[in-house]
Amino acid sequence: AQTVTQSQPEMSVQEAETVTLSCTYDTSENNYYLFWYKQPPSRQMILVIRQEAYKQQNATENRFSVNFQKAAKSFSLKISDSQLGDTAMYFCAAQRANNLFFGTGTRLTVIP
Amino acid sequence: DTEVTQTPKHLVMGMTNKKSLKCEQHMGHRAMYWYKQKAKKPPELMFVYSYEKLSINESVPSRFSPECPNSSLLNLHLHALQPEDSALYLCASSQDPGLAGGEQYFGPGTRLTVT
Numbered sequence: 001a002q003t004v005t006q007s008q009p010e011m012s013v014q015e016a017e018t019v020t021l022s023c024t025y026d027t028s029e030n031n032y033y034l035f036w037y038k039q040p041p042s043r044q045m046i047l048v049i050r051q052e053a054y055k056q057q058n059a060t061e062n063r064f065s066v067n068f069q070k071a072a073k074s075f076s077l078k079i080s081d082s083q084l085g086d087t088a089m090y091f092c093a094a095q096r097a098n099n100l101f102f103g104t105g106t107r108l109t110v111i112p
Numbered sequence: 113d114t115e116v117t118q119t120p121k122h123l124v125m126g127m128t129n130k131k132s133l134k135c136e137q138h139m140g141h142r143a144m145y146w147y148k149q150k151a152k153k154p155p156e157l158m159f160v161y162s163y164e165k166l167s168i169n170e171s172v173p174s175r176f177s178p179e180c181p182n183s184s185l186l187n188l189h190l191h192a193l194q195p196e197d198s199a200l201y202l203c204a205s206s207q208d209p210g211l212a213g214g215e216q217y218f219g220p221g222t223r224l225t226v227t
Contacts (some may be wrong), residue, residue, distance in 0.1 A: 031212070031214075033212060033213040037218075039160060043200065043217070043220055044220045044221070045155070045202065045218035046218070050213060050215070052213055091155075095212065095213065098160070098162075098211070098212065099168065100157070101157075102154035102188055103154060104153070104154055106151075
């Protein structure tokens with residue numbers, strides 16, 4: 001079974017600052033993928049970043065990076081130099097058999 | 113073209129109505145998905161189509177009937193819905209059903225209200 005937990009329902013950050021969103025997961029798979037998806041107020045979900053479990057190097061996409069701690073089953077997202085356009089709901093997700101299992105989400109607000 | 117389109121954007125229907133939601137992608141993706149998302153909740157998987165065949169039905173009530181007429185099109189037929197079925201219905205696609213780690217591309221969703 002795949003379970004994904006996001007313990008921060010809401011967070012806020014000042015524009016240009018850095019914020020970290022937490023995610024923990026549980027899985028019985030040996031190899032798996034983890035994702036962060038962003039759902040802005042307009043609703044269309046887009047992929048922010050993905051991590052393959054057997055890769056030790058943390059994934060990075062421009063201002064977005066992850067801290068993947070496999071033993072602790074932790075997968076946090078760091079957003080650097082936060083921008084107003086980063087305001088959105090962020091979902092952490094684990095993949096099994098091409099299907100995504102989402103956490104409950106963290107609503108991030110970037111304050112001007 | 114990296115877009116998944118969904119029509120209609122909004123739909124209001126009575127409990128005795130029959131309606132359909134439509135999803136389209138032209139990225140050549142061979143996996144397509146229907147999700148249901150209630151307010152302030154994460155998306156929940158309903159159906160998965162792989163190579164135009166239904167591969168996963170997450171115990172969805174029969175009042176929801178999916179259809180994949182071709183590799184670009186996915187429909188969700190609705191009949192005798194209940195008010196608790198009101199939600200945002202999201203369609204998604206991914207390149208290869210057998211490819212682990214593939215990105216899912218989401219449409220903007222159809223906001224359904226059942227009265």
